[in-house]
Each structure stands twice: as structure tokens, then as C-alpha cells.
Amino acid sequence: MNWAYFWSLFSISLHAMVPITLTAVGEVIGESAGLFNIGLEGILLLSAFTGTLGARTGGPLVGLLLGLATGMGIGFMFGLICAYWKGSQMVAGVGINLFALGFVAFGLQVLGSPGFYTVPRAAQLPPIRTPVGAFSPLIPVALLLPFLIHGILNHTRAGLRIKAVGENPEAADVAGIPVELTQLLSTMAGAALAGLAGAYMSVSWLGSVTKEISAGRGFISLATVVFSGLRPLLALAGGLLFGFFESLATWIQSLPGVKETVPWQFISMIPYVATLLVVAGAIGRVRFPKALGVPYRRE
Amino acid sequence: MSWAWRGLRPILESILAGAIGLGAGALIMWAWGYNPWPAYAALFRESFGSSYGLAGALANATPLILTALTFAVGARAGLFIIGAEGMLYMGALSAVALSFARLPSGLHTLVALLCAAAGGVLWSLVPALLRAYRGVHEVISTIMFNWLSHFLAFYLVANVLVDPVRAEKTLSVARTSRLPLLIRGTDLSLGIAVAVVLAALVYLFLWHTVTGYELRAAGANPHAARYAGVSPQRTVLLVFALGGAAAGLAGAVEVMGRPPTFAVYSGLTNIAGFGFDGIGVAMIGRIHPLGIIPASVFYGGLQAGARLMQMEAGVPFEMVRAVQGVIVLALALPELTRMFKVFLRTWRARRSAA
Numbered sequence: 205m206n207w208a209y210f211w212s213l214f215s216i217s218l219h220a221m222v223p224i225t226l227t228a229v230g231e232v233i234g235e236s237a238g239l240f241n242i243g244l245e246g247i248l249l250l251s252a253f254t255g256t257l258g259a260r261t262g263g264p265l266v267g268l269l270l271g272l273a274t275g276m277g278i279g280f281m282f283g284l285i286c287a288y289w290k291g292s293q294m295v296a297g298v299g300i301n302l303f304a305l306g307f308v309a310f311g312l313q314v315l316g317s318p319g320f321y322t323v324p325r326a327a328q329l330p331p332i333r334t335p336v337g338a339f340s341p342l343i344p345v346a347l348l349l350p351f352l353i354h355g356i357l358n359h360t361r362a363g364l365r366i367k368a369v370g371e372n373p374e375a376a377d378v379a380g381i382p383v384e385l386t387q388l389l390s391t392m393a394g395a396a397l398a399g400l401a402g403a404y405m406s407v408s409w410l411g412s413v414t415k416e417i418s419a420g421r422g423f424i425s426l427a428t429v430v431f432s433g434l435r436p437l438l439a440l441a442g443g444l445l446f447g448f449f450e451s452l453a454t455w456i457q458s459l460p461g462v463k464e465t466v467p468w469q470f471i472s473m474i475p476y477v478a479t480l481l482v483v484a485g486a487i488g489r490v491r492f493p494k495a496l497g498v499p500y501r502r503e
Numbered sequence: 504m505s506w507a508w509r510g511l512r513p514i515l516e517s518i519l520a521g522a523i524g525l526g527a528g529a530l531i532m533w534a535w536g537y538n539p540w541p542a543y544a545a546l547f548r549e550s551f552g553s554s555y556g557l558a559g560a561l562a563n564a565t566p567l568i569l570t571a572l573t574f575a576v577g578a579r580a581g582l583f584i585i586g587a588e589g590m591l592y593m594g595a596l597s598a599v600a601l602s603f604a605r606l607p608s609g610l611h612t613l614v615a616l617l618c619a620a621a622g623g624v625l626w627s628l629v630p631a632l633l634r635a636y637r638g639v640h641e642v643i644s645t646i647m648f649n650w651l652s653h654f655l656a657f658y659l660v661a662n663v664l665v666d667p668v669r670a671e672k673t674l675s676v677a678r679t680s681r682l683p684l685l686i687r688g689t690d691l692s693l694g695i696a697v698a699v700v701l702a703a704l705v706y707l708f709l710w711h712t713v714t715g716y717e718l719r720a721a722g723a724n725p726h727a728a729r730y731a732g733v734s735p736q737r738t739v740l741l742v743f744a745l746g747g748a749a750a751g752l753a754g755a756v757e758v759m760g761r762p763p764t765f766a767v768y769s770g771l772t773n774i775a776g777f778g779f780d781g782i783g784v785a786m787i788g789r790i791h792p793l794g795i796i797p798a799s800v801f802y803g804g805l806q807a808g809a810r811l812m813q814m815e816a817g818v819p820f821e822m823v824r825a826v827q828g829v830i831v832l833a834l835a836l837p838e839l840t841r842m843f844k845v846f847l848r849t850w851r852a853r854r855s856a857a
Binding site for chain 1: 633640655662782823
């Protein structure tokens with residue numbers, strides 16, 4: 205056991221933290237405005253796929269942007285259905301997830317590689333090379349963004365409006381805040397971040413896309429939001445925590461002697477068990493906006 | 504009018520959503536350079552065009568009815584249980600494990616079905632307790648349990664229940680515990696009767712017993728139900744147990760009644776997805792135990808036909824799941840019928856103007 209082993213754990217943790225943090229912080233914005241999006245898993249999957257399509261044709265930046273735009277587009281549809289037409293947020297979220305499962309499996313088949321597509325090296329986002337290893341440029345983004353969103357939500361007019369809409373839409377409406385528009389824009393911003401997270405996975409981190417690429421991260425992000433109690437900085441902490449557990453599973457399997465003694469399937473369960481334990485422990489401590497998940501109808 | 508409309512409305516909505524979904528599917532095929540018409544023609548000819556194809560649709564519908572029941576019972580009680588997938592794996596593997604028992608034919612089938620249901624119930628127990636006593640949202644807990652069962656099933660299939668002769672699958676279910684086939688040469692087994700009878704029982708339970716009424720009351724208005732003395736904890740545990748049993752049975756009928764192998768393949772390829780599809784089917788069936796049955800046959804038919812569509816038109820069969828996603832999205836629109844009426848009115852107006 206030497207220093208390099210622990211360093212690799214740290215490095216994988218940082219990379220695994222990015223999608224969960226971006227998605228969770230985005231969902232914090234959406235839930236602050238009162239919309240609960242369980243379609244995040246589908247957004248991650250879809251944008252991981254469209255990200256590779258973009259990267260293949262126009263390079264890694266186009267890939268990331270296309271992922272972001274995919275998320276934003278889905279967020280627009282979700283916001284339209286749930287904020288303006290008062291549809292069920294749960295049903296719409298499930299629809300997004302089912303659609304993503306089918307569409308990505310279909311798309312991968314069309315690309316001629318059933319269930320698997322490797323992004324050409326030239327189309328992958330080049331990592332930042334440092335003396336201590338190579339890191340994705342999105343790691344600093346994911347580390348700083350929660351601070352920015354914390355500032356916006358708590359110290360700007362727009363942020364306070366978002367929270368007012370989530371807490372008490374009637375009062376916000378009376379105060380002249382456009383409830384539906386605020387909800388639509390908030391959920392779009394959140395979904396766009398989930399889209400960026402999806403494209404990051406395929407274009408920058410893993411360099412490939414599969415039907416299972418999202419691997420429950422959308423739901424782990426929802427758990428992170430629960431853990432955070434809608435505070436962006438705690439969402440970052442949660443992202444780091446879950447990123448650590450995910451990399452712990454990868455890391456333990458790479459240790460000498462482990463593969464022969466413990467079946468890999470049980471080690472792979474670590475992040476999911478950790479999520480359950482953290483959520484079970486966090487409940488009761490956190491408080492959510494009163495109108496979360498309830499469509500607002502003007503009396 | 505209003506009484507008939509209340510009954511007809513959900514059916515009309517589902518049909519309209521189905522049309523929207525198929526339209527979106529055609530659009531996707533067209534965008535990727537396929538011709539949607541021959542693709543759909545192949546799909547529907549295969550699934551609903553012959554009695555053989557219809558038997559395939561019904562065989563596919565069998566596990567879907569059961570996993571859709573899991574979601575529907577939960578949704579009626581205000582719970583969003585998306586864990587049928589994992590419970591189904593446990594049911595399927597319990598049914599395979601029961602092959603080690605030596606029992607007479609018939610009795611063996613019954614015992615295996617009961618054990619599979621028990622496997623599903625056990626797997627749903629922890630999310631149920633977490634929800635009832637810790638308030639952990641069932642969406643998060645059941646998805647985490649889906650992943651746990653995914654890995655546990657991979658382990659069991661590869662290490663414990665593996666066929667010593669053919670490593671790509673588990674042992675086949677013992678002959679004495681298989682479900683008899685209803686039509687020779689098809690996949691349609693007695694499992695369809697198990698599924699339909701359970702759906703009917705769930706309907707009677709929900710609408711014609713006091714406990715069922717309390718359960719729906721808890722879903723419609725949890726606060727009012729609580730003041731009326733309905734225990735929320737008991738409701739949660741009951742709903743999860745019912746759902747777990749149904750999903751466990753779904754896994755069992757799939758391995759005990761599906762020729763030729765009567766086994767679970769490594770990678771879970773022959774049982775994966777039924778749990779998630781059940782959610783969409785439940786919504787198309789308007790989370791009604793009896794509405795689920797035609798919805799399952801419809802979606803089972805799409806699945807059966809999709810194989811031929813892939814062979815004849817080259818369109819990957821996964822397309823039908825994207826169609827299902829769009830159908831569910833369309834069903835999220837409460838305005839669907841209103842839009843339909845507005846559309847009808849403008850269409851009539853335009854026609855009379857012309």
C-alpha cells in the first residue's frame with residue numbers, strides 16, 4: 205500500500221463528484237422554485253448520448269454545449285407541462301426517464317454499436333495536465349458553481365424571487381412575481397446543469413456512452429438534494445461524499461487480493477447503500493419549501 | 504353525460520396519448536432515416552394480425568400486468584413505488600432456487616409462486632420500513648434497491664444458481680414447477696391467468712373492502728385519512744407488501760412459464776426492464792387494476808411486434824420504449840382532453856366554414 209493508491213482514490217473521487225454535484229445543484233434551483241424533477245436520470249442519459257453526437261461532429265465543446273442544450277430542452281418541456289399546464293411532476297418525470305431509456309438504446313443501435321459507443325479520442329475534452337495527474341476542466345467548474353448559485357439564491361433579487369415562488373406561490377403572485385415563468389426558468393436552469401453533467405460523463409470523464417451510463421446518478425443527485433436541504437454548498441458536500449463512495453467501490457476493486465476474496469458485485473453496492481444510509485440519517489433535519497411538488501393554481 | 508364522460512374520459516385520454524406516442528415514434532424513425540410506415544405495418548401485423556402473434560402479445564403482457572399492479576396499488580395510496588424491477592429479480596431467482604425442492608407437479612408450482620411472492624415482499628421490506636418510520640422518499644429508496652438487486656442478481660446468477668453445463672444461464676426451473684402452456688407452440692402460459700386473477704382481486708380489494716377504501720383515502724388526502732384513524736404506517740407497509748408480492752410473481756411467471764429455457768440469463772437480459780415498463784403500463788391503464796390489463800396487452804403487443812419490425816424494417820426494437828415514454832409524458836398533461844376538445848371544435852368550425 206503506497207501513496208499512489210490513495211492519490212488515485214482522491215483523483216477518481218474528484219471526477220465522480222462532478223456529475224452528482226452539477227445535477228444536484230441544478231435540482232436545488234428547480235426545487236427552490238417548487239418543481240420536483242425525478243426525470244434527472246433520463247436527462248443525464250439523454251445528454252450523455254447527444255453530447256457524444258455533438259463531440260463527434262464538432263469537437264468536445266460542441267458536445268458539452270449540445271448536452272447542456274438537451275437538458276435545457278427537456279427542462280423547457282418539463283416546465284411547460286408542470287408549471288404552465290399544471291401536469292403531474294411525478295408522471296412527467298417518469299415519462300422523461302422511460303423515453304431516455306428507449307431513445308438512447310435505440311440511438312446506440314443506430315450508431316451501429318449495440319449498447320456501447322466509444323467517443324473518438326480527438327472528440328474527447330482534453331484534460332488539464334498537472335504535475336500530480338490529469339484532471340477534467342469541469343472539476344473546478346463543479347467546485348465553484350455551488351458558491352455562485354449559493355450567492356444567486358440568497359443574495360440577489362432573482363434568487364429571492366425563486367425561493368418566494370417555491371415557498372408561497374400565492375404571496376409571490378400577489379407581489380407581482382410571475383410564478384409560472386419563474387418556475388419554468390428555474391427548472392430549465394437545473395435541467396441544463398444535469399445536461400452538462402451527462403455530457404461531461406461521456407465526453408470528458410468516461411470517454412464512452414452506454415445504456416447504463418447514468419447508473420442511478422440522477423436519483424443519487426435527488427438524494428443529495430434531500431441531504432442538502434436545498435442549500436447549494438451542502439449539495440457540493442453531498443456530491444463530494446457520494447463521489448467518494450463511488451470511487452471507493454472502484455478503488456477497492458483495484459486493490460491487490462480483493463478481487464479474489466470479495467465478489468465485485470458486493471463492492472459495487474457501496475454507493476447505493478451509502479446513499480440509503482445518508483438519506484435515512486438526513487431526514488428530519490432538513491426542511492423543504494412548502495409548495496414543493498404542488499402545482500400552483502390561481503384562485 | 505357527465506357520468507359517462509367520467510368513465511370514458513380516462514380511456515379517451517389513454518388512446519389519444521397512445522396516438523401521440525406512436526406519432527412521436529414515427530417522427531424519431533423518420534429523423535434517423537427510416538421509413539415509419541413499413542416499420543409500423545410490420546409491428547402491428549406481427550402483434551395483432553394473427554392468433555399466434557396475439558398469443559405472443561398476451562405472453563408479454565403477463566409480467567407487465569403484475570409489475571403494473573405494483574405501481575398502481577402504490578399510486579392509489581399516494582406512494583410512488585418504482586422498485587418493481589428489483590423485486591421482480593428476487594421473485595425470478597426465488598422461483599429458480601425452488602427448483603432444488605422435490606415436490607409433486609402442481610404443488611411444486613404453487614409453492615414456487617408463493618416463495619417468489621415472498622421474495623418480492625422481503626425485498627420491498629426495507630424501503631417500506633424506511634418510508635413508514637424514517638420518511639425516506641420511496642422514489643430514492645426503491646431505486647437504490649433496484650441497483651442493489653441488480654448486483655445481487657448478477658452474483659446469484661453467476662455464482663450460486665448457475666447451470667453447470669451452460670454458464671450463460673441459471674439452472675432451468677424444474678419440470679414439476681413449470682406453468683403449463685395454454686397454446687402449444689407459443690409462449691402463452693397459465694401465468695396470464697395468475698396475472699388477470701390477481702388484477703381482479705386487487706380491484707375487489709381496493710374498491711369493495713374497508714381496508715382498500717382506507718388505502719385509497721390515504722392516497723387521495725393523507726391528512727383527512729389520518730384524522731379518520733387510518734394509520735399511515737400500516738398503509739405504507741400493506742401497499743409495499745402487496746406490490747412486492749405482485750412484482751415477485753411477475754419474475755416467477757417469466758421464468759416458470761417462458762419456453763424454451765425456463766431460466767434467467769446472465770446479464771438478466773430476459774427479465775430486465777419489465778419493472779420499469781410496468782410503470783408506463785400502469786399509467787396507460789390509468790392506475791386502475793382492470794385498466795392495466797388492456798394496457799399491458801397493448802404494450803406487450805408493441806414489444807412482440809418490435810422484434811419483427813427490427814428484422815423487416817431494420818428499426819431497433821428499443822424504439823417502442825421511447826414511444827412508451829412519450830405516451831407517459833402525454834398522460835402527464837391534464838389538459839389533454841381539453842386540447843382534444845378544442846382541436847375537435849376548431850376542426851369542425853373549419854370544415855363548416857369551407
